[in-house]
Each structure stands twice: as C-alpha cells, then as structure tokens.
Amino acid sequence: MRKAENVIVGISIGDLNGIGGEIVLKTLEDVRILEFFTPVIFASVKTITFLKTHFELDINFNGINSLDQIITGKINVFNVWNDRVNINFGQEDPVIGEFAIKSLFAATKALKEDAIDVLVTAPINKHTIQSEDFKFPGHTDYLAQELGGDSLMFMICNELRVGLLTDHVPVKDIASHITPELIESKVNTVYKSLQKDFNIRRPKIAVLGINPHTGDNGVIGNEDDEIMRPTLKALNEKGKLVYGPYAADSFFGSGNYKNFDAIIASYHDQGLIPFKTLSFGNGVNYTAGLSKIRTSPDHGTAFEIAGKGEANINSFKEAVFLALKLYHNRMENAELAKNPLVTPQKKI
Numbered sequence: 001m002r003k004a005e006n007v008i009v010g011i012s013i014g015d016l017n018g019i020g021g022e023i024v025l026k027t028l029e030d031v032r033i034l035e036f037f038t039p040v041i042f043a044s045v046k047t048i049t050f051l052k053t054h055f056e057l058d059i060n061f062n063g064i065n066s067l068d069q070i071i072t073g074k075i076n077v078f079n080v081w082n083d084r085v086n087i088n089f090g091q092e093d094p095v096i097g098e099f100a101i102k103s104l105f106a107a108t109k110a111l112k113e114d115a116i117d118v119l120v121t122a123p124i125n126k127h128t129i130q131s132e133d134f135k136f137p138g139h140t141d142y143l144a145q146e147l148g149g150d151s152l153m154f155m156i157c158n159e160l161r162v163g164l165l166t167d168h169v170p171v172k173d174i175a176s177h178i179t180p181e182l183i184e185s186k187v188n189t190v191y192k193s194l195q196k197d198f199n200i201r202r203p204k205i206a207v208l209g210i211n212p213h214t215g216d217n218g219v220i221g222n223e224d225d226e227i228m229r230p231t232l233k234a235l236n237e238k239g240k241l242v243y244g245p246y247a248a249d250s251f252f253g254s255g256n257y258k259n260f261d262a263i264i265a266s267y268h269d270q271g272l273i274p275f276k277t278l279s280f281g282n283g284v285n286y287t288a289g290l291s292k293i294r295t296s297p298d299h300g301t302a303f304e305i306a307g308k309g310e311a312n313i314n315s316f317k318e319a320v321f322l323a324l325k326l327y328h329n330r331m332e333n334a335e336l337a338k339n340p341l342v343t344p345q346k347k348i
C-alpha cells in the first residue's frame with residue numbers, strides 16, 4: 001500500500017466567486033497536513049496566486065502543466081486554464097461557472113486515469129454551471145455518469161450516516177420516483193458502502209417513510225404501506241438488517257437514529273435538515289457506490305460571506321480526511337479479498 005504522503009488528493013476549485021478558494025487554501029496553509037497526502041488543485045497558478053494574495057496566506061505551491069510533474073509533499077497547482085479570471089466575490093456569474101466546470105472536468109479525467117487517488121470537490125453554484133456540456137443538478141449525478149455504478153448521496157459525520165433515496169428531485173416528483181427497485185438499489189448501495197468503506201460487517205439500516213406518520217394506515221397517503229413496507233420486509237427476509245419505514249418527524253429527536261449504522265431518508269430535506277443540524281458544520285457529503293472516492297463539504301458557495309475571510313474550513317478539512325480514510329479502507333479490503341484466510345482442513 002502507498003505511504004500516506006504519496007496518496008494524491010485532487011481538488012476541484014468550485015465556484016471562484018464563492019468560499020471554495022478560501023476553504024481549500026486555508027486548509028492547505030498548515031504544512032503539517034502534507035504529511036497525510038499530496039494535494040493537486042485543479043485551477044491555475046494565476047488564479048491561486050490571486051486568492052493567496054487576497055486572503056494574505058503564507059503558502060507556497062508547485063505549478064504544473066502535466067500530472068506527471070506532481071511533487072510529493074508540495075501543494076501542486078495544475079494549470080487547467082491560462083486565462084485571467086475576473087473574480088467578484090459573492091456574484092452569480094456564468095463565466096465563473098464555466099471555470100468551475102473546467103476544473104471539475106479536468107479533475108474527473110485525472111481520477112478516471114488514476115493520476116489522482118481521490119477527488120474532493122469545493123462547492124459549485126448549481127445555476128451558473130448549467131451549459132450544453134453540463135446539464136446535471138450536481139456532482140453526484142455527473143460523477144455517476146462518468147464513473148459508473150449506483151451513485152448515492154451519503155452524508156457522513158462520525159457515526160451519523162444519512163443516505164438519500166431521492167436526492168436532487170423536485171418535491172412534486174418525489175413519490176413517483178420511489179419504486180421497489182429504487183429502494184432495493186439504494187439499500188444495497190448503503191449496505192455495501194458500510195461494509196467496504198466503513199468496515200461494518202453486519203450493518204443495521206433504518207429507512208424513513210415518505211408520508212407524515214408513514215401514512216397513518218392510508219389516511220395520509222398509501223406509498224409507505226404499498227411500496228416501502230413490503231420492499232423492506234422482503235430485503236429483511238433476504239438477510240439484511242434493514243428496518244422501517246419509520247415516521248421521520250420524531251426519528252432524530254427521540255435519539256432512535258443512534259441505534260443504526262445508517263439512515264436512509266426518502267428525500268433531500270428530510271435527511272439533510274437533521275444531518276446538517278446535528279453535524280454542526282463538520283459534515284461531509286460522500287458519493288457512495290462509485291468505483292472512485294469523491295467527497296465534498298456539506299455546504300455550498302456561501303456567497304454572502306465570500307471573500308471576507310469568514311468561512312469555516314472544518315467541513316472541507318473533514319471531507320479531505322474522510323476521503324483518505326475511505327481510500328485506505330478500500331485498499332485494505334481489496335488486499336484482504338486477494339488473500340482470503342483459508343480454513344485448515346482436518347487430516348483424516
């Protein structure tokens with residue numbers, strides 16, 4: 001297995017008018033971090049120099065034009081563009097959105113070609129990134145297309161893990177998206193991720209219902225009784241410790257969430273509101289189910305504080321360290337699978 005400092009963490013720079021540049025550079029300013037990995041920022045030396053000057057940071061970096069020029073133990077900046085970027089903190093700007101996408105495309109290509117080991121993405125603005133080349137509601141769907149597999153938005157903070165059945169889906173379409181096939185596929189992805197990424201051998205999973213009070217026997221909707229319950233029962237009978245549907249309103253307040261290795265919420269805000277409240281700014285958004293590891297902080301571009309030097313870097317730092325932990329866990333599990341323990345046979 002690679003030495004820690006040789007693990008290459010690719011970082012896409014996100015929306016340059018937001019807080020992305022600040023959280024990336026302030027995280028890397030503490031040089032002790034380079035003992036744990038080698039970073040490669042996908043942007044340009046000119047742009048990173050502008051940010052370094054703006055935030056008055058004491059960092060040095062190694063500008064590269066090719067990924068075989070990466071130097072271990074240095075902050076590497078890969079020149080994705082040569083243009084001068086007109087940064088106006090706090091402004092929604094489609095031109096800046098194009099640079100966010102250039103950075104993401106270059107970093108994803110490097111990930112696919114194994115030039116980087118994991119990808120950590122700084123936040124993008126979902127509106128300004130839309131173009132002919134990019135018609136996705138976020139990184140999760142884009143990476144699912146690029147890397148294959150069954151992608152799943154999996155929010156992680158210590159022992160709290162919240163996955164989503166439906167992620168960037170408009171509220172009016174949620175119920176029609178939730179089918180037995182989708183439930184089975186998402187439960188399986190969460191299950192495999194808990195085993196392979198988090199080393200939990202026999203995971204226990206809770207699924208939250210769709211309707212208020214899981215429908216109250218059909219008084220407030222039938223989906224929980226007709227779709228959720230039979231699908232979860234069938235999965236349970238196949239041997240998975242999966243339970244539910246649970247009424248979502250009291251599930252976190254009662255502390256019941258602590259009894260499970262992961263919780264699957266039916267839709268975005270049902271899962272992300274309790275997650276972001278309980279994780280106190282330290283949460284990480286992990287895209288599970290893919291062939292490669294991608295993490296990101298659990299917050300967005302925060303335009304109102306961008307450029308002011310007020311951004312909290314904790315969630316981004318956690319995203320980097322979670323990506324490293326998952327990378328090492330996957331490597332270890334792959335090693336173990338290559339050399340399974342053979343049970344000695346009795347001599348007769």
Ligand SMILES: NC(=O)c1ccc[n+]([C@@H]2O[C@H](COP(=O)([O-])OP(=O)(O)OC[C@H]3O[C@@H](n4cnc5c(N)ncnc54)[C@H](O)[C@@H]3O)[C@@H](O)[C@H]2O)c1
Pocket residue numbers: 019023122123124125126127285296297298299300301302303304305310311312313
């Ligand atoms: N991973 C991602 O790319 C990602 C994640 C979430 C949201 N977004 C996008 O970001 C944009 C803005 O979204 P939003 O306003 O709903 O959420 P947001 O997370 O940007 O901001 C919500 C609130 O939290 C504050 N905040 C966020 N991060 C902070 C930090 N590190 N330090 C201090 N305060 C912080 C903001 O100032 C704001 O008050 C949207 O386009 C959204 O889609 C992207």
Ligand SMILES: N[C@H](C(=O)O)[C@H](O)COP(=O)(O)O
Pocket residue numbers: 137138139140141272285296297298299
């Ligand atoms: N729902 C995510 C969050 O709130 O953290 C966010 O929009 C990012 O989504 P992608 O990872 O798909 O960009």
